[in-house]
Amino acid sequence: MRNENDKLIIGGHEFTSRFILGSGKYSMELIKAAITHAEAQIITLALRRANTNAGENILDFIPEGVTLLPNTSGARNAAEAVRIARLSREMGCGDFVKIEVIRDSRYLMPDNYETIKATEILAKEGFIVMPYMYPDLNTARDLVNAGAASIMPLASPIGSNKGLCTKEFIKMIVDEISLPVIVDAGIGRPSQACEAMEMGVAAVMANTAIATAGDVAVMAGAFKNAVEAGRMAYLAGLGRIMDKGASASSPLTGFLED
Amino acid sequence: MRNENDKLIIGGHEFTSRFILGSGKYSMELIKAAITHAEAQIITLALRRANTNAGENILDFIPEGVTLLPNTSGARNAAEAVRIARLSREMGCGDFVKIEVIRDSRYLMPDNYETIKATEILAKEGFIVMPYMYPDLNTARDLVNAGAASIMPLASPIGSNKGLCTKEFIKMIVDEISLPVIVDAGIGRPSQACEAMEMGVAAVMANTAIATAGDVAVMAGAFKNAVEAGRMAYLAGLGRIMDKGASASSPLTGFLED
């Protein structure tokens, strides 16, 4: 059902999938099944999981052709994020990088200001920079100016499965910013991913919702369907909502008088 | 992606689609495309649209193999609903009937009491009775006792596209009633259909959301995907929601110290 002509373009690369899969919090053995069911073309990964000398390397579990989106998790400021991004490229993880700068240990809220600084430095170094951010319209504008390839506002705190708590503010960013807006963090159910897509965001990322589901692979497939549904609805054009009253779907009068 | 072993059973008939399409408010020419994109196996229709001597007959536009679900729209009490249902069977529309009894012209709210009476009469006559109702748990129990084959509670007023305004009460019915619960009326967007399915309802019906969309066929496809997504999520088992705080998807510490 996916429209192959409806492309998501990030940093000059084209994708037909609008669902970005996270790889955290579930076993590496499930990653391949999750990617397959999700029909994902981009997968995020924490560099640490690709960095172990002993034990498993997550890279061995990701199929060829899937774009890696390493994140800078663990970074507490711009300098650390920059350092992780460079390491990632050196390790062969490619040019994409999701900037994640977190200095708050309770709610894990991203530091918008440090994120702007890291974006600026890395964009100049040729990275395709996808900054994770708290949906502040001013910050979104600064990220555009800093050279971001997309804007990744959070829906609610990472891993909370609370859903679209920032709805009104993500709508603003969609309205005002011309880069792809990708909702990241906090999406807990496919219906919420679908709603975000109906609002016109370019893509959705999910991780914890899938990792905490009863069946990881089936939930990955559910998200794929929901994201496609939301995209189709956005493209089709949503119907009007009545403030009051009702509107019959079937003729209500006259039938029995025929 | 649809699981062919996950059957919806209504009155002994098996369906693999859980999206019921309405046929009102859009042109007959679009019906075939809508059914195809929706992959619908059941379509509702107002008998009046099958009843015209002059002009088009909706039955000519519905593909073979699709189950007809004639409704009793126009009925203001049980007696009228019964009369319309009998006419429908005589006209060859089959044994399925959706009871719709409405005496309120402003909000088009179904009359639960008359609906119970009509259900009882028609179930005894061998109809497969699917009553449309305002989601009152006591009425749902009475409809079970009256011989209904499913329960069809409304989400919000017909044609309003307002969504799941009765969420808490539909959850009760799903909890307490063993018949298939099918959400009908008021669903305005695919994300709302998806959410209803996540709650454990057996199927969703939509009409106005599709008829008022910019592109009828694409929106029908969006609903199909969303309903499947919600079903898969329900079967997979939704993850927990955190009341407070956050939970990292990626390891947050130690990386740079490696």
Next chain:
Amino acid sequence: MRNENDKLIIGGHEFTSRFILGSGKYSMELIKAAITHAEAQIITLALRRANTNAGENILDFIPEGVTLLPNTSGARNAAEAVRIARLSREMGCGDFVKIEVIRDSRYLMPDNYETIKATEILAKEGFIVMPYMYPDLNTARDLVNAGAASIMPLASPIGSNKGLCTKEFIKMIVDEISLPVIVDAGIGRPSQACEAMEMGVAAVMANTAIATAGDVAVMAGAFKNAVEAGRMAYLAGLGRIMDKGASASSPLTGFLED
């Protein structure tokens, strides 16, 4: 701040308070303090608590001048409700009666149909009948025809503190019914009582929200204030809501150029 000219009239009796206090689930010693802080003029009571031979009688704790609203809790059908109402009048509890007919032990949902029957019988016997009901517009109309003095739709299940889960349907009843509409059951916080009043309901009843609060008397006072706030807002006329954008409260330009 209460407007003494803004009267609530039920069955010909005038009240200036629009907050009805429930007396269940907290100790009789607290009732007087709760009434005082609530500035309540009507208090509901379960007849059983007025009916003990041994032990305390709730009537001894209710100040003079407060109108008693005995309920028929425990009734599973119209006949039982009628019997309890008559007993109540014989015991000297007056002409007011709140009809409560519940046959569901899990969600305690009122039986609308039996409630209509009881209302009709008791109204003819001269009672001032205030039926508790599930907010079904058709039932509300039937209750008007049956002689009710007010309509008491539930916000959410009794004792749940879940708030205004029936918002859209209570709005319909306010729109279409000319009797006072009093929201009863499920209101968990003062802000919810305030919102109901802003919607134009005539009064709000609360019990569990107060009984389960940390401080019963202070919470009773909070409800009083919130109900008055909501009433004043309704009478003042609420301002418009912007769908999009913002509107400066202060002049944004030119200041520094002066």
Next chain:
Amino acid sequence: MRNENDKLIIGGHEFTSRFILGSGKYSMELIKAAITHAEAQIITLALRRANTNAGENILDFIPEGVTLLPNTSGARNAAEAVRIARLSREMGCGDFVKIEVIRDSRYLMPDNYETIKATEILAKEGFIVMPYMYPDLNTARDLVNAGAASIMPLASPIGSNKGLCTKEFIKMIVDEISLPVIVDAGIGRPSQACEAMEMGVAAVMANTAIATAGDVAVMAGAFKNAVEAGRMAYLAGLGRIMDKGASASSPLTGFLED
């Protein structure tokens, strides 16, 4: 009903009112009535309205004893905000200042970063600095470090009357920050002000909701009551919410068997 021992302390000054009134968008003649009905002890004002040579001066309409909270509206960066604040003090408006830095003309979202800078400068100059901000937890922490006397997160865009769209994020700030948190901007109805207070914020500010009401003075009084209700509910301790089921307020069984 206000508890005179429950003090709001900002910059060492004590207040018993927790409702801050805005003075924009309505005529100066109404200001005195609004203050009286609101029982406000703090009123915000745009310096421009105190700055006119010709015509009316808003200061002539504000009763003695009410604390002025001049804002820096019109400032597009920290430097402009600092300049306006200094002018305000020179004009005799006192030491309080609400920092408002806005560079976005569509949604009027505050610039958090410039707000931090202005706060730091003005706090060092002895101002009692109350920064208006987009509710970003990291920014709230920075404002504390910069010397703010309170934190004023927005509920939704200025003048929109959309209500508590930032609820989850204001809760975080209340949890994590020890300064008084004052919800400012976007509150459209008293029930929303009440809900914010129930969440534990220290005070609420409103302006447009009152300016766009049918009756400015009565709406000001409604807000006063609602804010007091919410404060009392917070102090009393809210009752638990049931996830599922119901809980009878009155004894349900046995009555008729007595």
